[in-house]
Amino acid sequence: xxxxxxxxxxxxxxxxxxxxxxxxxxxxxxxxxxxxxxxxxxxxxxxxxxxxxxxxxxxxxxxxxxxxxxxxxxxxxxxxxxxxxxxxxxxxxxxxxxxxxxxxxxxxxxxxxxxxxxxxxxxxxxxxxxxxxxxxxxxxxxxxxxxxxxxxxxxxxxxxxxxxxxxxxxxxxxxxxxxxxxxxxxxxxxxxxxxxxxxxxxxxxxxxxxxxxxxxxxxxxxxxxxxxxxxxxxxxxxxxxxxxxxxxxxxxxxxxxxxxxxxxxxxxxxxxxxxxxxxxxxxxxxxxxxxxxxxxxxxxxxxxxxxxxxxxxxxxxxxxxxxxxxxxxxxxxxxxxxxxxxxxxxxxxxxxxx
Numbered sequence: 204x205x206x207x208x209x210x211x212x213x214x215x216x217x218x219x220x221x222x223x224x225x226x227x228x229x230x231x232x233x234x235x236x237x238x239x240x241x242x243x244x245x246x247x248x249x250x251x252x253x254x255x256x257x258x259x260x261x262x263x264x265x266x267x268x269x270x271x272x273x274x275x276x277x278x279x280x281x282x283x284x285x286x287x288x289x290x291x292x293x294x295x296x297x298x299x300x301x302x303x304x305x306x307x308x309x310x311x312x313x314x315x316x317x318x319x320x321x322x323x324x325x326x327x328x329x330x331x332x333x334x335x336x337x338x339x340x341x342x343x344x345x346x347x348x349x350x351x352x353x354x355x356x357x358x359x360x361x362x363x364x365x366x367x368x369x370x371x372x373x374x375x376x377x378x379x380x381x382x383x384x385x386x387x388x389x390x391x392x393x394x395x396x397x398x399x400x401x402x403x404x405x406x407x408x409x410x411x412x413x414x415x416x417x418x419x420x421x422x423x424x425x426x427x428x429x430x431x432x433x434x435x436x437x438x439x440x441x442x443x444x445x446x447x448x449x450x451x452x453x454x455x456x457x458x459x460x461x462x463x464x465x466x467x468x469x470x471x472x473x474x475x476x477x478x479x480x481x482x483x484x485x486x487x488x489x490x491x492x493x494x495x496x497x498x499x500x501x502x503x504x505x506x507x508x509x510x511x512x513x514x515x516x517x518x519x520x521x522x523x524x525x526x527x528x529x530x531x532x533x534x535x536x537x538x539x540x541x542x543x544x545x546x547x548x549x550x551x552x553x554x555x556x557x
Contacts, residue, residue, distance in 0.1 A: 242271065242508050243278035245303045247291060247317075249310025249332075251283040251422075253455050254475065254493040258309060258331055261497025262504070269505045277508075284313055286452045287420040291316035305329055305507050307500065308355070311388040312452075314339050323351050327513050330355030331500040332493075334388030334450045335395075342518045354516040356499045358388075359450050360489050360524050362395040366406050368489040368526065369472055372540060373444065379411045380439040380469070382432045383449035384418045392450040412439055416453070425456030432459065436466045448474040448485070460484035470536040479527035480551060486532040487540070491521040527551035 248255040259281070263273060271277040280298075284291040291313045298306075299321055308314045308330040317328055318341050328341070330353060336342050341353035359365075369376055381396070383389040393413060400406045414435035419427040432453065436446065446463050448454035454474045463471045464484025471478075473485030475493070503516050526548045528540050545552060 242276065242304050243280070244305045244307060244504060244508075245298055245301075246279060246281040246307040247294065247309065247313040248281065248283040249286055249312045250452065251285070254332060254496065255283075255309040257493035258497035258500070261494040262307075262501040263497075265498050265501030266505060269501075271505060271508055284316075285421050286310075286312050286418075286424055288312050288316050290420075292320060295320040299326060302326075305504050307331065307504065308333070309496075311335070311339065311358075311386070314341060314353075315387060317341075317353075321352070326352060327507050328353045328355070329500050329503045329507070331496040332356070332358040334358045335391035336518065338391045339387065345518050345520060348514045348517055350514070352513050354503060354513050354518050356496050356503075356519050356521060358491065358496075358521070359392065360491055361520070362392070362399045363403055363406075364524070365447075365472075365489055366396075366399060366403075366409065368487075368544075369445070369447070370406070370409075371544060372487055373538060376444045377408055377410060378443040379409065380414075380436070380443035380446040381411050381449055382414045382416065382435045382439075382446070382453075384428050384451045384453040385415055386418045386451045389415075389449050389451040412443060414439065418452075425453060425458045428453040429456065429458035429462045433462055433466055436463055440467045440469055443469055445470045445472060445486075447472045448478065450474065457481070457483050464532075470532065470538065473527075476525060476527050476551060479529050479553060482529075482553070485527075486529050486536060486538065488527045490525055490527070492523040492525050495521050495523045525551060527553075529553040 273279045282294055284294060295316055306326060306328050308317055308328055309332055311333050314330050314333045318339055330336060333339060336357055337344060342349055396411050400409050416428050416431040446467060446469060448459060453459050460471055460473050460478045460483040470486035471484060473479055473488035475488060475490045477483060478485035479488045499519055499522060506516060526544060528548055530553060533540055
């Protein structure tokens with residue numbers, strides 16, 4: 204009798220232990236694999252360094268704060284194609300069958316490849332930093348909902364804003380030198396400049412003198428393009444009042460402003476904040492705040508991961524621009540920066556050496 208009770212007690216203890224272990228296992232499975240952990244995105248960067256890196260930090264911060272933590276709730280695969288559209292096309296051919304929840308395209312080169320590979324399919328794309336997404340053919344405009352599977356944030360400060368900024372700083376400016384790489388976004392930007400000057404009476408009398416260098420892909424591409432541009436800087440230096448950086452992979456590199464400053468006797472209006480603040484050679488810059496690419500595209504990615512459709516998300520221009528000045532270089536070139544612009548620049552001013 205006593206032995207029977209003992210066996211029943213052992214059996215009950217075993218059953219309780221088994222059930223407890225099973226419940227713990229189920230709980231651990233739920234904790235380790237929440238529903239959102241099934242989400243995955245592919246990020247294709249046009250290059251490893253520069254603005255895509257800044258945008259990535261802001262995008263991650265936004266997604267973390269909105270319930271999509273990389274490594275916990277979200278799988279992120281990031282690849283750089285180093286400005287090579289052929290490499291981007293091959294990557295998409297390999298990755299598209301993997302059914303990512305969202306594919307993020309940082310730059311014009313991956314956007315062009317994605318347009319050819321997957322426009323009109325069910326795969327959602329969010330672009331960031333594309334100079335001319337309308338010209339690339341992935342959206343119709345920035346006013347209406349997308350009818351295809353692409354939405355996102357464009358790259359440049361509006362052309363008229365950039366030219367008006369230059370005229371504020373240098374009221375007597377007439378001739379501007381622009382050396383650009385043979386890239387699609389560069390050709391779009393050239394057209395916008397010509398249209399802006401022709402169509403805006405306040406810009407009457409301005410002229411942009413263009414020169415083009417071959418596009419070079421890969422990690423050494425920016426340096427090779429800057430080297431090729433040097434001869435044109437030397438040629439145009441006596442003809443122009445200033446140079447401006449192009450909206451392309453040469454223009455966003457550190458090599459180009461450094462080369463211009465070392466070669467020319469005229470100032471450079473750069474493309475990014477670092478062109479001025481990191482001492483790369485630009486005297487002034489009006490630029491998109493690259494963090495905003497990450498925040499704006501991050502918001503779109505989060506909305507898609509939560510169930511919205513691409514057609515719910517109207518494409519956007521960058522929502523924040525900044526200005527920066529190097530007063531030492533401005534003094535060297537005889538430029539007096541208006542007080543109002545210095546106030547607008549805030550901390551983004553390199554003070555002249557005493």
